[in-house]
Amino acid sequence: MKCVMTRSAVPSTTRVNSVSIRAEVINPEIRKTEDKVVDSVVVSELAKPLTPYCRCWRSGTFPLCDGSHVKHNKATGDNVGPLLLKKPKE
Amino acid sequence: MKCVMTRSAVPSTTRVNSVSIRAEVINPEIRKTEDKVVDSVVVSELAKPLTPYCRCWRSGTFPLCDGSHVKHNKATGDNVGPLLLKKPKE
Numbered sequence: 001m002k003c004v005m006t007r008s009a010v011p012s013t014t015r016v017n018s019v020s021i022r023a024e025v026i027n028p029e030i031r032k033t034e035d036k037v038v039d040s041v042v043v044s045e046l047a048k049p050l051t052p053y054c055r056c057w058r059s060g061t062f063p064l065c066d067g068s069h070v071k072h073n074k075a076t077g078d079n080v081g082p083l084l085l086k087k088p089k090e
Numbered sequence: 091m092k093c094v095m096t097r098s099a100v101p102s103t104t105r106v107n108s109v110s111i112r113a114e115v116i117n118p119e120i121r122k123t124e125d126k127v128v129d130s131v132v133v134s135e136l137a138k139p140l141t142p143y144c145r146c147w148r149s150g151t152f153p154l155c156d157g158s159h160v161k162h163n164k165a166t167g168d169n170v171g172p173l174l175l176k177k178p179k180e
Contacts, residue, residue, distance in 0.1 A: 025168035026116040026146065036163065038171035043133035044178060053173055055145045056116065063173060073126065078115035081128035083143055083153060083173065088134060 039063040052082040117147040142172040
């Protein structure tokens, strides 16, 4: 996959200066019918001492992490990882 | 920005079948010296009733959300949003 700038459909006088270098979506598939994918965690309801939440938008168990960032990082050279919610034993 | 498949530099016998459709990094700038950006939250230490955490990798206050997903969503047509950590009043 190689990304190239195509300007044929864009009037150069009006939009070229505002072209974004990184215009790609980061969420290709998750809940695309929603305007904005927001999730809530009531932290008192966390069952386990450690719960990883996805930040790579590739998890099959989103919003939870399933380790899919490993494949994404290998494929792209990226370095994303999850947010770990920790609930110390009381 | 238009993405096109280019195979000229890739031997078709060895790699074409493994070409990823979406090979872009989702984190262009945050802590790129780290192999994997993982953050931890000890939920008992959350100060506020509601704390949004970034999942768009564009926040100036990462790992916290600063609302940058709004700009990213507008620029790309994406629909990402934060993870909200909620700590009900005791």
